Amino acid sequence: MQHRDDGTHHNPGTQDERGTQRDGQAAPYRYAAERVRDQIRAAVRDAVAACIAAGGLPEAAAQAPVTLEVPRERAHGDYSTNVAMVTARTVGLKPRDWAERIVSRIDTAGTFIDRVEVAGPGFINFYLRPQWLYGVLDDVLALGPRYGDTHVGQGRRVVVEFVSANPTGPLNVVNARHAALGDSLASLLAAAGYRVAREFYVNDAGNQFRMLALAMDTRLRELLGEPAELPEGAYPGEYVIDLARQFAAQHPDAVSARPPRPDRGRAGGAAESGGAGESGAGEGAGSGPVLAGDETWEAWLERIGRFAVERILEDQRKTLERFGVRYDRWARESEIRAAGLPGQVLQRLAERGHTYQRDGAVWLRTTAFGDDKDRVLVKRDGQFTYVLPDIAYHVDKLQRGFDLLINLLGQDHHGHHVRLKAGLEALGYDPDVLEVIYLQMVHLTRGGEAVRMSKRRGEFVSMGEFLDEVSTDAARYFFLMRSADTTMDFDVDLANLQTQENPVYYVQYAHARISGILRQAAEQGVEVPAAGAAGHGDLPAGAARPSGAEAVDLPPVDLSPIADPREFDLLRKLADLPDELAAAAEAREPHRLTHYAYDLASTFHQFYVHCRVLGEAPEVTRARLLLVRATQVALAKVLGILGVSAPERM
RNA sequence: GCGCCCUUAGCUCAGUCUGGAUAGAGCGGCUGACUACGGAUCAGCAGGUCGGGGGUUCGAAUCCUCCAGGGCGCACCA
Numbered sequence: 001m002q003h004r005d006d007g008t009h010h011n012p013g014t015q016d017e018r019g020t021q022r023d024g025q026a027a028p029y030r031y032a033a034e035r036v037r038d039q040i041r042a043a044v045r046d047a048v049a050a051c052i053a054a055g056g057l058p059e060a061a062a063q064a065p066v067t068l069e070v071p072r073e074r075a076h077g078d079y080s081t082n083v084a085m086v087t088a089r090t091v092g093l094k095p096r097d098w099a100e101r102i103v104s105r106i107d108t109a110g111t112f113i114d115r116v117e118v119a120g121p122g123f124i125n126f127y128l129r130p131q132w133l134y135g136v137l138d139d140v141l142a143l144g145p146r147y148g149d150t151h152v153g154q155g156r157r158v159v160v161e162f163v164s165a166n167p168t169g170p171l172n173v174v175n176a177r178h179a180a181l182g183d184s185l186a187s188l189l190a191a192a193g194y195r196v197a198r199e200f201y202v203n204d205a206g207n208q209f210r211m212l213a214l215a216m217d218t219r220l221r222e223l224l225g226e227p228a229e230l231p232e233g234a235y236p237g238e239y240v241i242d243l244a245r246q247f248a249a250q251h252p253d254a255v256s257a258r259p260p261r262p263d264r265g266r267a268g269g270a271a272e273s274g275g276a277g278e279s280g281a282g283e284g285a286g287s288g289p290v291l292a293g294d295e296t297w298e299a300w301l302e303r304i305g306r307f308a309v310e311r312i313l314e315d316q317r318k319t320l321e322r323f324g325v326r327y328d329r330w331a332r333e334s335e336i337r338a339a340g341l342p343g344q345v346l347q348r349l350a351e352r353g354h355t356y357q358r359d360g361a362v363w364l365r366t367t368a369f370g371d372d373k374d375r376v377l378v379k380r381d382g383q384f385t386y387v388l389p390d391i392a393y394h395v396d397k398l399q400r401g402f403d404l405l406i407n408l409l410g411q412d413h414h415g416h417h418v419r420l421k422a423g424l425e426a427l428g429y430d431p432d433v434l435e436v437i438y439l440q441m442v443h444l445t446r447g448g449e450a451v452r453m454s455k456r457r458g459e460f461v462s463m464g465e466f467l468d469e470v471s472t473d474a475a476r477y478f479f480l481m482r483s484a485d486t487t488m489d490f491d492v493d494l495a496n497l498q499t500q501e502n503p504v505y506y507v508q509y510a511h512a513r514i515s516g517i518l519r520q521a522a523e524q525g526v527e528v529p530a531a532g533a534a535g536h537g538d539l540p541a542g543a544a545r546p547s548g549a550e551a552v553d554l555p556p557v558d559l560s561p562i563a564d565p566r567e568f569d570l571l572r573k574l575a576d577l578p579d580e581l582a583a584a585a586e587a588r589e590p591h592r593l594t595h596y597a598y599d600l601a602s603t604f605h606q607f608y609v610h611c612r613v614l615g616e617a618p619e620v621t622r623a624r625l626l627l628v629r630a631t632q633v634a635l636a637k638v639l640g641i642l643g644v645s646a647p648e649r650m
Numbered sequence: 651g652c653g654c655c656c657u658u659a660g661c662u663c664a665g666u667c668u669g670g671a672u673a674g675a676g677c678g679g680c681u682g683a684c685u686a687c688g689g690a691u692c693a694g695c696a697g698g699u700c701g702g703g704g705g706u707u708c709g710a711a712u713c714c715u716c717c718a719g720g721g722c723g724c725a726c727c728a
Contacts, residue, residue, distance in 0.1 A: 069670090076671070085670085085708080095708080120671045121708060166728065208728060233727080361726050372653075372724080379726040386728050411722055414654050440655065441721080481676090482663065485655060487721065489662065494677080501690085503676065509690050517687050587667075595664060598675075605691055614687045628687095650690070 032135030033575045039111040040079055040126055041066045047105040048083075055101070061087045068126075077117070077125030085122040095122025133571035134559045140574060140630035141529055147630075148577040148637050152586055153194030159397050160186040162408040163320065164201040167309045168212045169237050171316050171463035173490070174410060176323065177442050179463075180479035180643065182408045183325045184590040185437075187641040192585030197328040197402070200320075201393060204309045205333040206386060211235060213305030214291060219244035220255060220304065228261065231291055243308045254303065259296040319464050323472050324643045331396075333389050341392035342384055345427065346377060354426040369422035369431070391423035398429060405434045406588065408484075414438050437588060440487040442479075451492075470495045473644045477504035480642055481594045503598055507639065508647055510601035514632040515648040517613050521625060524614065529557075529629050561620040566607040567627060573603045574634050581641075590642070597638045604631050 030038065044066045052062055064087045068079045084099035091098055099118040106116050112132035117125045140147045162182025165175050183198065190196045203209065214234040219241045221228035230236060248255050291297075313330070320326075336342065346362070349355050354365050360380035364387070367374050377388045397405050409416060417436035425431040444451040444461055451461055467475065474495045481503070482488045495502070521528050562571070576596070584592040613624040636646040 067668095071671075072673090073671070080671095082670070088708095123671075203728065206728080211727090359726080363726095376726045381726080383726085385726065390728090411655065413728080414723065416728090438655075438722095486663075487656070491662085494662090501677065505690055506676090509688080513688055513691085520687055591664085595675080602675095606693095608687085609683095609689095609692045612687065650688085 031139055031575070031578045032132065033579060035135060036112050036128060036132045037068050037079065040068060040081075040113060043106050043108065043111060043113060044081060044083060044102065044124070046107065047102045048087075050105040051101050054105075057091045061091045064090075071123075071125065076119060076123070078128040079126045080119075080123045081126075082123055084118075084124055088122065098122065099124050130568040130571075133568055133575060134562070136571050136575045137559065137626050137630050140633050141626065144633060145637060145640075147633055148581045149191050149193065150578055150582040150585075151193035152582045153189060153192045156194050156403045157197075157401055158189055158194045158404040158406060159197045159199050159402045160189070160406045160408070161199045161201055163316075163325075164203075165316065166203050166208050167312045167316070168208055168235050169239055169312060171319050173444050173461055173463060173466050174439075174442050176463045176466060176475060177479045177488075178408050178410070178439055179320055179323055179325045180476045181437075181439060181484060181590060184476070184480055184593075184642055185406070185408075185588060187643070188581065188585045188590050188593070191581050191637075191641060194404070194585070198326070199329045199331050199397075200327045202309075202313060202330055202332045202334075203386070204306075204313075205337050206384065206389070209305055209309065209334075210301065212240070212308050213301040215240045216244055216247070216304040216308050217261065217301065220248060220258070221261070223248055224255070239312075240308065243311055244304075246311065247304060247307050251307075259294075259300050262291055262294070262297055315464075319462075319467070322467055323463070324476070331393060333393070336389050336393050336396060337384075341396055342388045345392045345395055345423075346388060349377070349423070349426055352426060352428070364419075364423065364426065366419055366422035369418070369425050371418045371422055375419050375422075387419055387423070391420060391427075394420060394424060394434065395427065395429075398424075398433065403433065407434065407436045409436055409438055411438045411440050435588065437484050439484045443487065443489045445489055445491045446493055466492075473508070474502065474504050476643045477507075477594060480591050483589060483591050503594070504644060505650070507597045507601040507635070508645070509650060510604045511632060511635045511639065511646045512648060512650045513608065514604070514628050514635070517628055518625070518632070519648075521614055521621075526614070526621060526625065529626050557622050557626055558619055559623050559626070561617075561623040562627060564607075564611050566603075566610045567624070570603050570607045570627060570631060573600050574630055577634050577637070593638050593642055597635065597642065600631070600635060600638070604635075 045062070048062050051057060052059060064083055066081055066083050068081050071077055071080045084102055085095040088095040088098045093101070096118060099122045103116050103118055103124060106113075108114075108116070112128045114127045114129045117127070119125050143149070160182055162185075163171070163175050163178045165171055171179075186196045186198050211231075211234045214231045215236075218228045218230045218234060222241075223244055317330075346355070349364060354368065355377065356363050356365065361376045362378035363374045364377050365374050375387050376385050378384055394405060407417070407420075417434065420436075421431035421434055424434060444466070469492050470478075478490060478495055479488075518528050562568075577600075580592065580596045584590060584596075607627075611624060613628055614621060616624070639646040
C-alpha cells in the first residue's frame with residue numbers, strides 16, 4: 001500500500017452537522033499521520049529553499065509539490081519522496097546528487113524525523129522516531145466512532161442510487177451485490193464528509209409495468225378457468241401466480257367485474273396496420289402497446305399491476321432490510337410521470353433544439369454528446385421510452401439539491417450513462433455531476449458447480465433464498481472483497497463451510513477478542529478507557545474537540561511503555577485509517593476497506609500473541625489497554641462502513 | 651462489425667486511475683507453536699515469462715499501440 005499525500009487537508013467528518021466545516025469555522029483537525037507529514041514536507045521545502053538560496057539554483061525547483069509515499073519496503077523508511085527526481089532536470093543536477101544536496105540541508109530539530117537517507121535512483125527516505133505514533137491514540141480516543149472521518153467531500157450532497165430493480169419479481173443475487181456495494185459506498189462517502197442519501201428508483205410505469213399487469217391478468221384468468229395465453233414479453237415467473245391468487249382472494253368483486261380481454265386485432269388496429277410490414281409474427285411489441293384496449297381495460301390493468309407492484313416492492317424492501325440496507329427514498333417513476341416531469345423535460349429539450357421528429361417518433365440528438373446513435377424519447381404510439389422519465393428523475397434529483405449523482409448499474413446496461421449524461425448536458429447541466437459505476441456479474445456456485453440464474457426463464461436463485469444460506473455478514477464481506485468491475489464467483493459453500501478460514505470471521509474475531517480483553521479488564525477492576533467519550537491527555541494543537549465527545553478527564557496515560565515493534569505496527573495501521581477512508585471514498589471503491597480491515601485484524605492478531613495486555617505491570621497494561629481499545633474502535637468503524645457486524649462475542 | 655469490462659501463484663482475487671526500489675493476500679499444499687488476556691490465532695516453506703508482441707521512460711503489472719482469449723451490450727425493452 002502506497003500512500004500519496006501532497007498536503008491536502010483532511011478533517012474529521014461531522015455528517016450530522018451541516019456546513020460548519022465547509023465555511024471553515026471549525027478548526028481543521030490534523031490526524032497524526034498528517035501532522036508528521038506536515039513536518040517532513042516543511043523540512044524538505046525549507047531545505048530546497050536553502051539550496052536554491054545558497055547555490056543559485058532556479059526558483060522553479062521550489063514549486064514542485066513534495067509528495068510523500070510509504071515505501072513498500074520497511075527498510076526504505078517510514079516515508080519517502082521522489083521530489084529530487086522530479087526536479088532534477090529543473091536544477092540541472094543528477095537526481096542522486098540533487099537529493100544529497102537537499103538532505104544535507106534538512107533540519108530535523110523539533111521533528112519526529114530520526115534520520116534521512118538518499119536511496120535508489122534518488123529517493124529521499126525518512127526514518128521517524130516511532131513515538132510519533134503515540135498521537136494516533138489521541139486521535140482515536142478523542143474522536144471515537146468518528147475516528148477516520150474526513151472532509152474530503154466538503155459537505156457536497158450526493159445521492160447514491162442502487163439496485164433499482166424492476167418491480168417485476170423478487171431480487172436476485174446480482175441485486176445483492178449491488179446492495180452491498182451501494183450501501184457501503186454511501187456509508188463510506190458519509191465518512192468522507194459527503195451528505196449522502198440512498199435511493200431506489202422504481203420503474204412502476206411504462207412497458208415493464210404493463211408486462212407485469214398482463215402477466216397478472218393472464219394468471220387471474222387461468223385461476224378462473226378462462227383460457228388465456230401469456231402475451232409475448234409478459235413475465236413467466238411463478239410468483240405472479242401467487243400474486244394473482246392473493247388478488248383474487250382479497251378483491252373478489254373486482255375479479256368478477258373484470259373487463260373482457262381485448263383481442264389483438266381490435267386493440268392495436270391503427271398501429272398494426274401502420275407497422276404491418278415489419279411486425280413479422282405479429283407480436284405487436286414493436287408497433288404499439290400489447291393488448292391495448294379501452295379505458296376500463298386500462299384501469300383494470302393499472303389496478304392489478306399496481307397490486308402486484310406493491311406486493312413485490314414490499315418483498316424487495318424486506319429483503320434489502322434483512323441485508324441491512326435502508327433507503328432514504330423509494331423514487332417512483334409513476335410519481336415522476338404524475339408530476340409531469342417528463343413532459344417538462346421534453347419541452348426544455350425541444351426548446352433548446354436537441355430534439356427532432358422522425359418516423360413519427362421524437363428523438364433526442366444524443367450523438368451530439370458522444371452517443372453512437374440518437375435515441376427515441378417518445379415512441380410513435382405516443383408512449384415515452386424509458387429514457388425520458390429516467391432523465392426526468394435525474395433532473396429531479398438535481399432540483400432537490402444534490403450536487404453529485406452516483407448510480408450503480410449492471411454491466412448489461414453499460415452505455416446507459418451516455419444517454420443520461422447527454423440528456424443532462426442538453427438541458428444545460430454539467431454531465432460530470434453524474435457518475436455511473438458498472439458492476440460485473442456474479443456467478444453463484446455451490447461446491448464448484450454453477451447455479452444458473454435466468455430471470456427470463458423464471459428460474460433463479462432469489463436474494464431471499466441466497467440469504468437463507470449465507471449470513472448477511474459473510475455475503476456483504478464477500479461482495480465487498482472484489483472491485484466492482486470484476487466478474488466474481490461466489491461460492492456459497494465456501495462462504496458457509498469455511499467458517500474457520502473465512503476472512504470475515506477472521507476480522508470479526510479480532511474485534512471479539514478485543515472485547516474479551518476489555519471485558520476481563522473490567523471484571524478485574526482495571527480502568528478501561530471509553531473511546532469517544534473520554535479525552536485522553538491533550539488533543540493535538542488546533543484540534544476541535546468533536547461535539548459528540550464529552551470531555552471526561554481521565555488521568556493521562558503514560559504511553560512510553562509502548563515500545564514493541566508489534567505495538568508500533570498496530571499503531572501505524574491505525575494511523576492509516578483516515579487516509580484509507582478518504583482514498584476509498586474518492587475512488588468510490590469500498591472494496592479497499594475489506595483489505596484494510598483484514599490487514600488491521602492481522603496486525604492485531606500478531607500484536608496479541610506477542611504482547612500481553614492484562615497481568616503486566618500496571619503502566620504497561622494501561623498503555624496497552626488504550627491501544628487495544630483504539631483498535632476496537634477502528635475495526636468497528638470499518639466493519640460498520642462495510643455493513644458487517646462487529647461482534648463482542650462469537 | 652462497433653463499444654465497454656476482464657486476463658496477475660493450483661483456485662479466488664488485490665495492486666493499474668495517480669508509473670518507482672525485491673509484484674501481494676486468502677484458500678488449497680507442506681512444516682512448526684498451546685502452564686496466563688478467546689488456537690476462529692501465530693511463525694515458517696513451496697508456488698509467478700503480471701495473456702502475447704512492440705513502444706514511451708532513468709524506471710512499466712501500471713501509460714500508448716497491435717494481437718489473442720473470455721464476458722456483456724449494440725431497441726420506438728428497461
